[in-house]
Amino acid sequence: MTDHDSTERLERHACFGGWQDVYRHRSEVLDCQMTVGVYFPPQADPSHPRHAPCPVLYWLSGLTCTEQNFIGKAGAQRYAAEQGIILVAPDTSPRGEGVADAEGYDLGQGAGFYVNATREPWSRHYRMYDYVVEELPAWVESDPAASDARAISGHSMGGHGALIIALKNPGRYRSVSAFAPIVAPSRVGWGEKAFGAYLGGDREAWKAYDAVELVGSVRERLPLLVDQGGGDEFLDAQLRPQLLQAACERAGHPLQLRMRAGYDHSYYFISSFIGEHIAYHAAALRA
Template sequence: MQKIESHACCGGTQEVWSHRSHTLDCDMKFGLFLPPQAQDGPVPALYWLSGLTCTEQNFVTKAGVQRYAAEHGIVIVAPDTSPRGDDVADADGYDLGKGAGFYVNATQSPWSAHYRMYDYVVDELPALVEAHFPITSARAISGHSMGGHGALVAALRNPGRYRSVSAFSPIVAPSQVPWGEKAFSAYLGDDRGAWKQYDATSLVKSTTEKLPLLVDQGEADEFLATQLKPQLLVDACAAAGHPLDLRMRPGYDHSYYFIASFVGEHIAHHARALRA
């Protein structure tokens, strides 16, 4: 690994690291905020998954999360959103290819050569950071939009791996909206049955762990009616008896202004679970 950025922040350190990912077969970057408590010993971590077009930079530079992470003694791990490099497949448009990994393990050519973001964020990255930094195995996961989808899927598919999960403006039912249909068709093929393993509204039907889902959604979000459709998750959770706290926020859109407004509540939510 190589440290490529380091900044004093909120009594701790905001860093960016690069490393060779065996899972993705390319070089990757991730943001890492170490709170002041990490100087005295290992502390728990929140893994943050960003949305379409983002890199490891967006959350750590725009959300203002460090002050809350420092208050509660939580490491923030923020990976990139897709594999990177000249030999990594890409596509025209912002919603497929680089910057749009959708946190799935692609099975279709040419994407399957590198696009295994599910395994990367669930397995490889936690193993890496827990081995090299003062981080415990107590984990939480969160994300925004495409990353909110990824966070929900990771938590629902891995009972016991995460103490808590939350999401901002998540794509709750990618199998039923244009963003997800485009990405899943390319990465996973035309068999919609294979899509269900990456769809939160399908996963809540069979998960063996009733981990409460915390979701914040802006009512002025420009993608609310076409791409996000939180009511689909409400209905699925109600049918399955799965706990869901959906907070609809009047006036807020899809931007990081929305995330910055409520990220403190999410960090407090995760802190309670991580200390339990």
Template sequence: MEKIETHRIFGGEQSVWKHASATLGCEMRFAVFVPDHAPGAKLPVIYWLSGLTCTEQNFITKAGAQSYAAKAGVILVAPDTSPRGEGVADDAGYDLGQGAGFYLNATEAPWAGHYRMYDYITEELPGLIEAGFPASERRSIMGHSMGGHGALVIALKNPGRYAAVSAFSPIVAPALVPWGQKAFTAYLGADRAAWAAWDATALLAQAGERLPILIDQGEADPFLEAELKPWLFEAAAAAAGHPLTLRRHEGYDHSYYFIATFIGEHIAHHAAALAA
């Protein structure tokens, strides 16, 4: 790993790193905030997954999360949203290819060679964090939009691995909305039966753990009706008896202004679970 950026903030260090990813077959970047801590201490980790078009920079510069993480004594990790670089497959649209990895393992050409973000987030990245930073094996996960989809899917597919999960404006039923249908067709192929393994609403019915889920959704979100449809996830949770807190916020949109408003409550949600 090579440190390429570092800043002192709220009594901690915000850094950005790059490394050669064996999982993705390209160079990747990720951001880490480490609060001040006692020598030898091991801190729990919250992973943040960003949305379409984002990099590791959006969350660390716009969410205002570091102050809350410093008070809670937790590490924040924010990876990039996809493999990148020359030779990595891409698409002319913003919602497929580089910047739009959807946190799954692609099976179709030309994507399968690099687009294995699920393995990267669940295996390679935690290995780097726990080996290279004062991180314990206690971890939780959250995200926004496409990253909210990723956080929910990853938590549901890995019972016992995460202490908590939360999301802002997540794509909860990608198999049923244009963003997800475009990505899933390209990455996974036309067989919709294969899509269920990467759809949070479908996974909820067979969840092996009743990990409480927190979701915040802005009522003025321009993507609410066509792409997000949180009521589908709400109905699936009710049918499965799965604990869900879905908070709707009048006047809030899809932006980081919304995230910054409630990020403190999400970090508190995770910190409490990580301390339990």
């Protein structure tokens, strides 16, 4: 990234003709330092014969993850290099001294759930929705290598984030996809715990961050692409893609739900199909 006084590059690795970087920058929205993985494809280099500002695919990771899980395990850089797409993978929550945390993996640091918390002690820092929708793109897209053409994707908690952010922001994203998303957080244990803590006990307020609740009222019919492993250990208790399928059928909202027999919740699953997702986004970003 260029011309950011509050930005520090922590890592740089040559990768498929481009560069996998990791940055630390100051987030005013989250009131802390945030780390972000950014992959620049070869086409982002001014010396490349097909150089042009590159569209951006934002990736949102799941519970317990940092930016490192996606950039190290998904194998996405190969496909981004082929398609000329910048990949941006932020951390999943605010972190650091003074940032509220909790026991367990499914609340607090590493579990931001891509909402704007309204309850103490979470509301000071846990505003991942605003960070992903506004502050992160402003930071990324101020770099001349990036265009303002955006797509968004994610896994599990991050798949939930990708779906609700795309649904709530018509015209902002060219495409959206998700791997094993938490489609109805208001109805499953992970979401009930997080939403109760971050948003309070009013379940009506939870609907603003629930994809199953949102699809019936959105103005833009942006198609949803969802891959779900049939062998996922969280399928029935936490993910429940059939709820999204039924809601989309009721609303006439386009959904492509692909059940992948035998695949679990891991990055083995993601790495198997990430190339198809990046090709899907590339087609929309070029349209």
